[in-house]
Amino acid sequence: MEGMSYPELVQTVLARHTENHQSNETEKELIFDSERNRYLVVHVGWEGEKRNYGSMIHVDIKDGKIWIQRDLTEEGVANELVELGVPKSDIVLAFRAPHIRQFTDFSVG
Template sequence: MDTIETYRQIIQDILTQHATINYAYGDIHNQTIFQRQQDNYILLAIGWQKQKRIYHSIVHADIIDGKIWIQIDGTEQGIANELVKAGIPKDKIVLGFHPIEVRKHTGFSIE
């Protein structure tokens, strides 16, 4: 399996695992969207909490130029840390939700 295919599978596995987590409140469920052709991977929270509609991205990751760009990360542990645990080098992960000035100090790739 090539590197990009490995990255795809690891991202999908991690997001699929997160999608099984149940909410303690409201009628909310998680949904994954995997667009392998475009290398977009999204985990959404969808549902209702009392009279309030819930619809937001928990995680959005893209593979761009051979690196995993984390566009948003609403998880407790941090998807980047889970990717590293799964064997992806830090220099192949970009925390895109941080400005470049902050990325310089994260230990992950800048761009």
């Protein structure tokens, strides 16, 4: 994946989380706003009588850094991006409080 831009890398990682997953009543959707560098995976559908809707993953790219706003995956989007060559210094775990970020290996923002 060398030579890919951050938007391309984020889109690749998020797309992996929608592959081969679709139940009869719920599905995962990719929502990409490439103009503003905002990327989401949302789940939409029904579980019996209960509406199932919400964001699983939300990533923004701001000031040259990848801001992970929400990540409900087991693998961790940040870890997947690092595996693809993104330096930890370019990834902000925005879902962590600013005073906690300093204790991670990732950027504080």
